[in-house]
Each structure stands twice: as structure tokens, then as C-alpha cells.
Amino acid sequence: MIVRIMGEGQVEIGQDDLDVLNALDGELEAAIEAGEEEAFRERLHALLDKVRHVGKALPDDSLASSELILPPADASMDEVREMLGDEGLIPG
Template identity: 55%
Template sequence: MIVRIMGEGQVRLDDGHLAELNKLDDELLTEMESGDGPGFRRTLQALLARVRDLGEPLPDDSLEPSDLILPSPDATLEEVQELLSDDGLIPG
């Protein structure tokens, strides 16, 4: 699967990592719903760090269609809320 981190680029990520990423996504959703700004920021950074760690960066000139689009590291709680689906940022 191809994951885009807004403002950074794309990484190729094995589908087998989705369960781990979904745990962080669920935590992020809970923090957003409760208005926990510091928790939201911490979990967003952890989610993006895991995607970077687990994924293989694609070349900057590669234009693959993205299966997932994640917010930039400096996105606000309100900006992330606009990206959410019923399942959070990561479906499943």
C-alpha cells in the first residue's frame, strides 16, 4: 500500500502493519473526541513516526496513487478532523 504524509511524500507500506497503525489511529480518534490536544499531538507524531519507520520511502519524482493520506506532522486537531472517516484516518 502507498501512504502519503502530507507535506513529506509517499512511502510503500506492507499491509501487515495496518493492525499496529490502527491501534495508534484509534488512540488518536479518542484523543480528538475528548479534546486532548497534547495527547493528540503526541499520538499523531507517534503514528507518523511508525509509518516512516515501517515504510520504504518512494522517490520524490514518483507519482503513485495513494491508498492512505495522513496529515502533516504540524496539522491541527481541526485540520485532522476534516480528514477523518468513520474509521479514523486508517480504515479498518
């Protein structure tokens, strides 16, 4: 799966890593629903850090289309709330 972190570029994520990312996504969604800003910020950074860690960076000139777009680390809770789908930021 090709993932773009807004403002950073694209990485390729293996199918095996999606369960961990979905768990972090669920925690992020729960923090948003509870309106807990500090927990939201921690969960967003944890999710993005994990994507960076498990993902293989694609070259800047790659033309691969992103299957998933994640917000930047400095996104507000409202901005992330608008990006949430029925299954959070990461479907599955």
C-alpha cells in the same frame, strides 16, 4: 498500500503493519474526541513516526497514486478531525 504524509512524500506500507497503525489511529481518534490537545499531538506524532519507520520511501518522481493521505505533523486538531473518515485516518 501507498501512503502520503502531506508535505513529506510517499511510503509503501506492508499489510502486516496495518494493525499497529490502526491501533495508533484509534488512540489518535480518542484524543480528538476527548479534546485533549497534548494527547492528540503525542498520538499524531507517534502515528506518523511509525509510518515513517515501517514504510519504504518511494522516489520523489514516483507516479503511484496514494491510497491514503495523512496530515502533516503540525496539523491542528480541527484539521485532522476534518480528515477523519468513519474508520479514522487509516481504514481497516
